[in-house]
Amino acid sequence: MTQHVSGPSFDIVVIGGGVVGVASAHALAAQGAGVCIVDQAAAPARGASFANGGQLSYAYTDALAAPALLAKLPGLALGLDPVFRLVPGFDPGLYPWLASFLRNMTGARFARNTLDILHLALESQAALHRLLARHPIAFGHHAPGKMHLYYSDAVLKAAAATVAIKQRHGAKQDILSADAAIAIEPALAQVAGLAGVVHSPADEVGDARRFSEGLLEVCGREWGVTARFGFAVAKLDRESDRWRISAADGQTLEARRIVLCAGAQSRAIARRLGLSLPIQPMKGYSFTAPRGFLAPQVSITDTARKVVFCALDGRMRVAGLAELGNGSTAVVPARARLLRDLAEQAMPGAAAYDRIDGDWAGLRPMTPDSRPIIHWIEPGLGLNLGHGMLGWTLAMGSAARLVRTMPPL
Numbered sequence: 566m567t568q569h570v571s572g573p574s575f576d577i578v579v580i581g582g583g584v585v586g587v588a589s590a591h592a593l594a595a596q597g598a599g600v601c602i603v604d605q606a607a608a609p610a611r612g613a614s615f616a617n618g619g620q621l622s623y624a625y626t627d628a629l630a631a632p633a634l635l636a637k638l639p640g641l642a643l644g645l646d647p648v649f650r651l652v653p654g655f656d657p658g659l660y661p662w663l664a665s666f667l668r669n670m671t672g673a674r675f676a677r678n679t680l681d682i683l684h685l686a687l688e689s690q691a692a693l694h695r696l697l698a699r700h701p702i703a704f705g706h707h708a709p710g711k712m713h714l715y716y717s718d719a720v721l722k723a724a725a726a727t728v729a730i731k732q733r734h735g736a737k738q739d740i741l742s743a744d745a746a747i748a749i750e751p752a753l754a755q756v757a758g759l760a761g762v763v764h765s766p767a768d769e770v771g772d773a774r775r776f777s778e779g780l781l782e783v784c785g786r787e788w789g790v791t792a793r794f795g796f797a798v799a800k801l802d803r804e805s806d807r808w809r810i811s812a813a814d815g816q817t818l819e820a821r822r823i824v825l826c827a828g829a830q831s832r833a834i835a836r837r838l839g840l841s842l843p844i845q846p847m848k849g850y851s852f853t854a855p856r857g858f859l860a861p862q863v864s865i866t867d868t869a870r871k872v873v874f875c876a877l878d879g880r881m882r883v884a885g886l887a888e889l890g891n892g893s894t895a896v897v898p899a900r901a902r903l904l905r906d907l908a909e910q911a912m913p914g915a916a917a918y919d920r921i922d923g924d925w926a927g928l929r930p931m932t933p934d935s936r937p938i939i940h941w942i943e944p945g946l947g948l949n950l951g952h953g954m955l956g957w958t959l960a961m962g963s964a965a966r967l968v969r970t971m972p973p974l
């Protein structure tokens with residue numbers, strides 16, 4: 566006779582130990598729940614949260630599906646834009662996702678989505694500051710502000726309209742002339758043809774991996790949260806009001822509730838539960854290098870080349886490229902080289918481009934409207950996923966919302 570041996574039991578198992586999963590575990594445990602995080606990787610934040618752009622972009626929350634993108638769609642479809650590419654694989658889910666993405670490109674939807682994300686971002690900023698007041702986690706956190714660089718008056722004017730809407734909803738953001746921007750960030754003197762910038766003076770930066778590691782340590786010490794790494798969720802079974810969570814290697818855990826925070830992989834896991842989630846991976850690259858001879862202190866996004874520069878712990882983190890539909894994290898040397906070339910063209914003195922630490926690629930878990938999915942399908946099943954380009958920024962506020970909307974345990 567076979568006997569079912571049950572594994573350790575928890576109130577809640579959080580699937581995914583990226584920055585969103587760790588922040589969720591923290592918020593749930595602080596409510597008194599017994600929480601375990603499981604992740605297939607060997608340590609926290611080894612997915613998209615590992616070496617992202619480092620931006621805590623509390624004011625620049627613009628949704629990807631924007632009216633301005635409409636004009637670029639033919640280039641995207643034909644593969645003419647080397648920076649933003651569509652990489653259709655064999656996933657039939659890509660096409661309904663794209664249809665929904667297109668529907669979100671109207672001015673009204675863009676404004677709604679951008680403002681929704683702004684409100685969540687501001688909630689995140691307040692939640693992060695509350696956390697750090699209690700637990701001074703070291704993750705290179707500082708607030709140098711952020712500038713988005715624009716090279717044409719017409720494009721800057723369009724950006725100014727979005728800034729005006731966001732300002733009315735609490736965003737600290739202004740338009741500056743090139744001269745005014747250089748007065749704040751002298752390293753911009755190396756940028757050719759600058760028309761002006763969108764300045765977000767209260768935006769912050771930090772290393773999402775170090776934050777996740779630090780917060781997980783706080784979770785264990787303060788709230789008794791446990792973590793199982795090397796636990797690749799392969800099966801989720803429901804028996805009356807309990808879940809059995811089985812790993813590929815046969816380990817099992819039990820829980821009253823599960824919360825799915827598996828980033829770009831969430832869709833595959835949800836499919837096993839009969840759920841169809843509108844998530845597509847959007848692959849991006851980053852590298853970290855010593856500071857160059859004219860490195861900015863303020864975070865910089867070059868909007869023409871879609872490259873982000875971030876001063877992190879005395880080094881320069883550079884991130885960019887967008888490959889929609891590409892679910893592989895393999896570093897393709899030609900793409901990594903392209904990011905380096907774009908960065909060097911935009912700001913030749915920002916980094917020591919000949920001495921980079923190594924290239925990295927990760928998957929942004931994109932929804933068609935850029936808004937994350939924070940939702941309890943039913944009391945036993947929560948979702949906190951789909952944070953796209955801004956998961957580091959939104960993690961703390963998303964965790965707070967997950968808890969606020971949680972049915973009583």
Ligand SMILES: Cc1cc2nc3c(=O)[nH]c(=O)nc-3n(C[C@H](O)[C@H](O)[C@H](O)COP(=O)(O)OP(=O)(O)OC[C@H]3O[C@@H](n4cnc5c(N)ncnc54)[C@H](O)[C@@H]3O)c2cc1C
Pocket residue numbers: 580581582583584585586603604605606609610611612613614615616617618619620621622773796797798799826827828829830831834847848849850851873884885926927928929930950951952953954955956957958959
């Ligand atoms: C190049 C790049 C630059 C970026 N820059 C920024 C930025 O500057 N600012 C910003 O706010 N955001 C940025 N982002 C976005 C941000 O990194 C992501 O939105 C965020 O990291 C998502 O966090 P997550 O916890 O949801 O996902 P992840 O960090 O990917 O975590 C998901 C976890 O789930 C685990 N998992 C998956 N499947 C299973 C399974 N079957 N069993 C167990 N575990 C599983 C994975 O191992 C992983 O650890 C960037 C992303 C990229 C790629």
